[in-house]
Amino acid sequence: MNLSAQLFTLIDFxxxxxxxxxxxxxxxxxxxxxxxxxxxxxxxxxxxxxxxxQDIALRxxxxxxxxxxxxxxxxRDILSRLIYGARPTLGIAALVMAAAAPIGLxxxxxxxxxxxxxxxxxxRLTDIVLAFPQLVLALAFAGLLGAGTxxxxxxxxxxxxxxxxxxxxxxxxxxxxxxxxxxxxxxGIRSSRLLWGHVLPIxxxxxHVRVALDMAATILSLxxxxxxxxxxxxxxxxxxxxxxxxxxxxFDQWWVAAVPGAAILIICVAFNLLADGLRDLGDPRxx
Amino acid sequence: MAEHPxxxxxxxxxxxxxxxxxxxxxxxxFDIGSGATGLVGESGSGKSLTARALLNLLPPNxxxxxxxxxxxxxxxxxxNNREWQAVRGAEIALVMQDPRHALNPRLTVGEQIDEAxxxxxxxxxxxxLDRVLQVMDEVGLPQSRQLLKHYPHQLSGGMGxxxxxxxxxxxxPRLLIADEPTSALDTGLRxxxxxxxxxxxxxxxxxLLLISHNLPLVARYCKQVLVxxxxxxxxxxxxxxLDQATSPYTQALWNCRPSGHTFGHPLPVFDPESxxxxxx
Amino acid sequence: xxxxxxxxxxxxxRHAAPATLLRIAATSVLSLALTLAGLLAVTFAMSAxxxxxxxxxxxxxxxxxxxxxxxxxxxxxxxxxxxRFVHYLDRLCHGDLGVSTATGxxxxxxxxxxxxxxxxxxxxxxxxxxxxxxxxxxxSARWPGSWIDSVIRxxxxxxxxxxxxxxxxxxxxxxxxxxxxxxxxxxxxxxYEYTIDMPSGLxxxxxxxxxxPGAFASAVKHMLLPVLLLxxxxxxxxxxxTRTALLGELxxxxxxxxxxxxxxxxxxxxxxxxxxxxxxxxxxxxLAYTNLLQGAVLTETVFARPxxxxxxxxxxxxxxxxxxxxxxxxxxxxxxxINGTTDMLVRLLxxxxx
Numbered sequence: 001m002n003l004s005a006q007l008f009t010l011i012d013f014x015x016x017x018x019x020x021x022x023x024x025x026x027x028x029x030x031x032x033x034x035x036x037x038x039x040x041x042x043x044x045x046x047x048x049x050x051x052x053x054q055d056i057a058l059r060x061x062x063x064x065x066x067x068x069x070x071x072x073x074x075x076r077d078i079l080s081r082l083i084y085g086a087r088p089t090l091g092i093a094a095l096v097m098a099a100a101a102p103i104g105l106x107x108x109x110x111x112x113x114x115x116x117x118x119x120x121x122x123x124r125l126t127d128i129v130l131a132f133p134q135l136v137l138a139l140a141f142a143g144l145l146g147a148g149t150x151x152x153x154x155x156x157x158x159x160x161x162x163x164x165x166x167x168x169x170x171x172x173x174x175x176x177x178x179x180x181x182x183x184x185x186x187x188g189i190r191s192s193r194l195l196w197g198h199v200l201p202i203x204x205x206x207x208h209v210r211v212a213l214d215m216a217a218t219i220l221s222l223x224x225x226x227x228x229x230x231x232x233x234x235x236x237x238x239x240x241x242x243x244x245x246x247x248x249x250x251f252d253q254w255w256v257a258a259v260p261g262a263a264i265l266i267i268c269v270a271f272n273l274l275a276d277g278l279r280d281l282g283d284p285r286x287x
Numbered sequence: 288m289a290e291h292p293x294x295x296x297x298x299x300x301x302x303x304x305x306x307x308x309x310x311x312x313x314x315x316x317f318d319i320g321s322g323a324t325g326l327v328g329e330s331g332s333g334k335s336l337t338a339r340a341l342l343n344l345l346p347p348n349x350x351x352x353x354x355x356x357x358x359x360x361x362x363x364x365x366x367n368n369r370e371w372q373a374v375r376g377a378e379i380a381l382v383m384q385d386p387r388h389a390l391n392p393r394l395t396v397g398e399q400i401d402e403a404x405x406x407x408x409x410x411x412x413x414x415x416l417d418r419v420l421q422v423m424d425e426v427g428l429p430q431s432r433q434l435l436k437h438y439p440h441q442l443s444g445g446m447g448x449x450x451x452x453x454x455x456x457x458x459x460p461r462l463l464i465a466d467e468p469t470s471a472l473d474t475g476l477r478x479x480x481x482x483x484x485x486x487x488x489x490x491x492x493x494x495l496l497l498i499s500h501n502l503p504l505v506a507r508y509c510k511q512v513l514v515x516x517x518x519x520x521x522x523x524x525x526x527x528x529l530d531q532a533t534s535p536y537t538q539a540l541w542n543c544r545p546s547g548h549t550f551g552h553p554l555p556v557f558d559p560e561s562x563x564x565x566x567x
Numbered sequence: 568x569x570x571x572x573x574x575x576x577x578x579x580x581r582h583a584a585p586a587t588l589l590r591i592a593a594t595s596v597l598s599l600a601l602t603l604a605g606l607l608a609v610t611f612a613m614s615a616x617x618x619x620x621x622x623x624x625x626x627x628x629x630x631x632x633x634x635x636x637x638x639x640x641x642x643x644x645x646x647x648x649x650x651r652f653v654h655y656l657d658r659l660c661h662g663d664l665g666v667s668t669a670t671g672x673x674x675x676x677x678x679x680x681x682x683x684x685x686x687x688x689x690x691x692x693x694x695x696x697x698x699x700x701x702x703x704x705x706x707s708a709r710w711p712g713s714w715i716d717s718v719i720r721x722x723x724x725x726x727x728x729x730x731x732x733x734x735x736x737x738x739x740x741x742x743x744x745x746x747x748x749x750x751x752x753x754x755x756x757x758x759y760e761y762t763i764d765m766p767s768g769l770x771x772x773x774x775x776x777x778x779x780p781g782a783f784a785s786a787v788k789h790m791l792l793p794v795l796l797l798x799x800x801x802x803x804x805x806x807x808x809t810r811t812a813l814l815g816e817l818x819x820x821x822x823x824x825x826x827x828x829x830x831x832x833x834x835x836x837x838x839x840x841x842x843x844x845x846x847x848x849x850x851x852x853x854l855a856y857t858n859l860l861q862g863a864v865l866t867e868t869v870f871a872r873p874x875x876x877x878x879x880x881x882x883x884x885x886x887x888x889x890x891x892x893x894x895x896x897x898x899x900x901x902x903x904x905i906n907g908t909t910d911m912l913v914r915l916l917x918x919x920x921x
Contacts, residue, residue, distance in 0.1 A: 127598075128605035131906050133898045135861040136879070137609065140895040143883035144617035213727075220730055224865060227732050228880055243733050247869070250736045251744040258740075261733030268728035276724075344826055368831075376829030383827075388820040393843050393918060402838070403828040438918040454828065 026277020029212075032270035040086035047080035051237045060253045070255045072245055078259055081237035085260065088238045089267070092153050093218040097211055100157040104164025105207060109199050111165065112172025113191075123169065126162040134159035135221055142230040152231040156221045160214055167210060171203045212275035216268040223264050239264050292318035293462060293494040294341070297355040301336050301518075304350050311349070312336045315520040317513055319462065323485060323495040325509030325526060327502055327540065333518040334498045338464050341496070342379055343371045359461065377407040380455035382484075384467040386447025390439035396450050397435030403454045422457045426450075427483060445476040452480070456487060462494040470501070481508055502529060502544050514540065591914050599907040606899040610892050611655050615648060619886050624668045664896070665889030669882065674893035677878065682897060683768030684754065684874035685867065688790070689859040692797035696859075697852050699798070700805030707806075708813040709836055719810060723803025731800050731862050735869035738792050750789035752871035759785055793870045800862050801855040812847040816840045846913040853909035857902050864898075 039046055048068070055075035063070040069078040111122040141155035142148075175181055175198075184198055225231035226240025234241060239260040246257025300313035312333040317324075326334050340351035343366070356363040358378070366374065375381075383389040390399060400419045404410070410418070419435070426449045428434060439447060448468065455463055465484060469477040481497075485508055488495040499505050505512055509526035514537045522534035532538050622638040630638075639645045643654050658665075664674040707715040743751045753760060754770045763777045771790070774782040816822070817840055825835050864876030871877070875894055882890035 124601065125605075128602045131602045131903060132606060132609070133857065133861055133895075133902045136864060136895055136898045139864070139879065139883060140610075140891050141613055143886070143891055144613045144619065144888065146618055216728055220728075223730055224732060227730075227865070228868070228883060230883065240730070240732075243730070243736065247736050250740050254737075254740045257733065257736050261730055261737070264730045264733065265725075265728055268730075269724060272724055272728050342827055344823065372829045372831050374829070375827055381824070381827035383820060383824055385820070389824045391821040391825070391839055391843065393845075394839075402825075402830070406829045406834070440919050451824070454824070 023277035023280050025273040026281070029270045029273030029275075029277060032266065033274065036086055036090065036267055036270070039083055040090055043083045043087060047077075047083045049077045049080050051076060051080040051084040052235050053077075060249060060256065062253070063255055069259050070253070072242070072256050073249060073253075078242075078256065081242060082239070082260060082263055085237040085239045085242060085263070086267075088149070088232045088236065089219055089223065089264070092149060092222055092232070093215055096153050096157045096160065096218050096222075097215060099153075100160040101164050101207060101211055101214075104161035105168045105200070105203055107161070108165035108168025108170075109172050109195055109203065112169040113176060113195060113199060115176075119169070122165070126165045129159065130162045130166070132159065135224060138221055138225065139228065139230060142225055147230040147233065149232050152222060152225045155225070156218055160218065163210060163214070164207065167206050168203045171206060172199050175199065175202055209275050209279045212271050212278055216271040216275070219264065219268055219271070292320045293359065294319040295355065295357040296341070296353055299337070299340060299351065299353040299356070301333070301340050301345065301349055301351050304348050306350075310518065312340070312518040313520075314353075317520065317523070319494050319496055320511070321488075321492055321494055322511075323488065323497050323509040323526075325505035325512040326496060326498045326515065327500060327505050327512060328515035329500060329540070332515040334500075334515055335466055336518075337515070338381070338466050338496065338498055341464060342375055342381055344375070344381075373407070376403050376455075376460070377458045378460050379462045379464065380458070380460040382448075382451050382455050382463065382465040382468045385471040386439065386442070386444065386451050387471070389451060390447060392439055394438075395435060396437050396439070396442070399439075400450065400453050400457055403457050407458050418457065419453075422453045425456065425487065426452045428453065444472050445480065448472060448476075448480050449483075452484065452487075456491075459491060460493065462496065463488065464496045464498070466498045467500070468497070469504075470499070477504070502541055506530065588915070591911060595907050595911040595914075598910070599903055602903050602906075603900070606896070606903065607656065607659070608652075610896055610899070611652050614655075614888055614892055615651065617888060619888050620644075621668060621888050624886070624888075659896075664893040667882070667887055667890045669885040669887040669890065674889045677890070678875070678893050678897055680768060681873060681875045681878045684770065684872060685860070685863050685876055687769045687771065688793060688867070688872070688874065689797065689856065689863045691790070692794045692801075692859050692863075693852070693856050695794065696798040696800075696802040696805055696855060700802050700855075701809050701848065703802075703806040704809035704813055705836060705841070707810050708817065708840070709832060711814065716810075719803065719806045721803075722799070723807040726800055726803030729800075731796065732865040732869050734800075735793070735796055735866055738796055739870070742792060749791045750785065754786065754789050754872050755782065756785045756789075789870075789872075793866050793872060797859050797862050797866055801858050804858070805851055805855050808851040809844070809848055812844040812851070813840055816843050819843075845916050849909050849913050849916070853905050856905050860898060860901060 053076060055071075057075065058067070058071050059073055059075040061067050061071040061075075067077050067079065069082065072078055072081070107122050107126065111119040111126075138152070138155035138159055141158070142152045145151045145155075181194065181198060184194055189197070222231055223238070223240030223243070226238045227244045229241065229244065231240060232238035242260035243257045243264075246253070246255075246260070250257050295318050297316045298314040299316070300310040302308070302310045326337065328334050336345065336349070339345050340353075341356075343351065343363075345351055353364050358374075361374075363371075363374065394402075397416075397419060400422065401415055404415050404418060420432075423429075423434070428446065428449050439450075442450065448471070451468075463484070468484070469480055472480060481504065484495065484497075487493070497505060497509055506526050506529040512524055512526050512529060513520050514522040514524075514532075514534065516536050522532060522537045524532055524537070529537065530541055532541060622635060622642050622644055625642070626634050626638045636645070643651055646654065662675055664678070666672065667674050667677060670677070703715060703719055707713065707719055738749075739751065742749045750756070755763065755774065759774065759777075759779060759782045763774060763779060763782055765773045767773055770786045771783070774786040777783075813836070822835055822839060825839050830838070863874065864879055866872075867874040867876035868880045875897060879891065879894035879898075881887075882894060
């Protein structure tokens with residue numbers, strides 16, 4: 001199987017989409033995500049005002065005409081900040097996944113395929129990282145190495161790869177001794193091609209579900225970092241940090257914290273629904 | 288069978304609950320008297336479903352219906368769940384195929400035999416223990432308190448099957464349904480266990496429904512044999528008359544049995560169409 | 568049900584032989600030690616890579632080069648990395664976690680003061696959520712396909728989607744500020760906070776023994792929201808995973824045999840399926856416990872409850888390196904102990920592994 005053929009099967013979208021529409025969970029999740037992505041992409045056109053423009057005279061306005069979701073303690077328009085805030089929330093989480101998932105898959109596939117000592121060492125390492133308090137380590141990492149977008153994202157990425165390694169190893173083991181790999185090997189296909197062309201596609205359907213689940217978990221971790229001031233730095237709008245801004249006035253101007261937190265909740269529900277739907281659609285071998 | 292049969296079943300059928308398809312089993316009628324009754328047929332012929340229907344133990348998506356199911360002087364087809372629970376294990380008991388799966392891995396032999404007793408009678412712990420040891424002795428298990436504390440994974444296949452038999456017999460049921468009780472055992476043990484079951488059925492005057500795909504075995508042990516094919520009862524005859532059966536399916540089944548004589552030769556293949564024509 | 572209580576455990580239960588117990592314990596301890604070594608390496612690496620300079624924090628910007636060098640030497644910052652790691656381990660073995668740069672107190676003593684509060688909070692939340700979660704799972708396995716399934720699904724969906732720090736704020740705004748149903752931030756009303764001795768560090772215990780009328784009630788009132796919050800955070804995952812385990816076990820053949828013995832559905836669930844799910848359930852509950860400890864970090868911060876979590880977030884705020892490392896280490900060790908104990912219990916509970 002050459003690369004283009006394999007990519008073609010991967011993005012063989014139409015039938016998958018049709019099946020996907022049959023799962024209401026996946027449909028709702030995907031629709032919400034689509035809306036959020038569009039909002040994030042077209043933020044400059046959609047936001048009613050500049051998310052950074054402060055106006056002390058207008059601080060802590062309740063939701064109403066002019067400022068649909070009210071203003072925060074610096075008089076910034078919350079709706080605009082919410083719209084712009086979708087960018088780091090989605091973007092950084094996506095980057096984290098793009099960094100962590102392939103590394104985890106690679107480690108797992110190599111461990112499962114090579115076996116022996118390599119497997120033992122790699123999987124022991126994976127287990128060790130899995131046994132760590134991931135959020136706490138991410139907090140400590142960001143706190144010690146300096147708060148900021150990059151360190152926060154790196155900290156979360158470092159704790160996420162092991163689940164992919166576990167998953168990829170299990171799947172690789174299940175087919176390592178299969179006849180179809182033996183056949184491919186007999187045709188003289190090199191190991192690296194074998195891993196890329198035959199083993200990886202087996203892991204991907206499971207990885208889809210995992211990515212959707214982890215997107216929710218990652219967004220929660222990143223927003224926790226933001227809430228504690230360790231993530232995206234002000235004045236850039238970020239949902240977790242916006243909740244922190246609102247926490248000081250939670251008893252009187254509840255909407256300042258309630259709105260961005262609800263946004264986090266909604267997007268995480270969407271990712272989890274998508275994951276549920278993808279899992280129900282199941283892996284191609286049974287579906 | 289002049290006397291009143293132990294179990295009299297009229298027009299038993301098993302259907303899917305959604306009820307769109309034809310019945311999976313039946314409708315057919317049969318009697319089970321004292322002594323052994325054999326139920327034979329190939330895999331998927333509905334033997335096990337029939338057995339489960341007699342215990343009202345079908346999976347939730349299936350439903351059994353019969354015009355009459357008289358057990359002794361009781362009508363079973365109208366029982367509710369609670370009444371069925373009192374019948375199951377106490378009056379009609381089941382022995383399953385593979386003790387490795389059918390015994391609970393986390394409970395000891397003693398606990399599992401005792402449970403069957405505890406569910407049906409109120410007795411003191413010491414009395415129950417006596418009864419458990421007694422039934423273990425009956426089924427040929429060493430009558431030791433040590434064995435009581437063994438877990439299923441510590442037993443051999445033959446011992447496991449005897450434990451299952453002990454579970455079934457501890458309440459002295461009037462009917463024992465044995466669903467492929469020996470197919471997980473090797474040949475020597477197979478005969479031992481079957482001989483034991485026959486002998487116990489005899490001493491206690493217990494009816495026995497033996498489900499098997501092993502025809503010579505059934506021919507040897509059973510007074511009466513019912514032959515099932517695709518959910519229908521296509522033939523019934525005496526056990527010792529199986530080799531002279533007139534029904535083409537029974538003949539075909541009998542001829543397909545592998546043995547020393549057929550070694551190296553292809554087994555005969557039967558033609559489903561002729562059987563179906565005959566059955567309907 | 569009276570018969571159910573008459574278990575013949577003394578007659579029928581066989582205890583594990585001491586030798587196998589020892590073997591299981593040894594493998595568990597070895598795996599724990601490896602994980603601990605990994606944790607130590609990670610915390611040390613983070614401190615070594617950190618741009619925060621504790622020596623500079625100590626002596627200030629205006630110190631002379633000599634004072635600064637002296638401070639670096641005192642803090643063991645001038646040695647090569649491998650040597651520093653050995654020194655780090657050596658100091659840990661002697662219970663020396665360094666001195667907090669924010670308070671000037673030894674970190675170990677401070678941790679000892681704050682840890683009980685976090686332990687109390689997360690353990691109470693765990694007990695609550697485990698009971699409710701397993702109960703829900705049993706109900707849904709007893710009546711499969713009923714509305715209980717949907718309840719479990721929704722709780723678990725929300726539990727894995729809600730930012731807990733935000734939920735805490737919302738709960739405070741509604742139940743404390745708006746409806747006055749629960750206590751506000753802190754662990755006690757102000758009247759008691761500064762008058763009660765805290766010898767054990769467990770606020771429920773200490774307020775009970777304080778002899779002050781109303782102190783215990785105040786502690787309960789203040790604990791209500793954070794405990795319910797944390798419990799609801801893991802309830803969904805406990806219920807969902809336990810339900811999956813129970814339903815999987817219901818397909819086993821021994822369940823059919825138990826039904827053939829005349830056992831009813833509830834009996835089978837409680838006597839056969841539940842004990843056979845003990846392993847997966849323990850794992851699920853241990854996972855929930857570790858999640859609760861992490862959730863407690865944010866919850867304590869939101870509710871301004873003194874505890875390990877708030878200690879850590881304060882240390883993060885002040886860039887207090889020894890305190891950050893100490894708190895991380897304690898939480899990491901708690902994780903390792905929870906995972907290790909569970910692992911061992913699961914293996915001990917399975918008769919096939921003895």
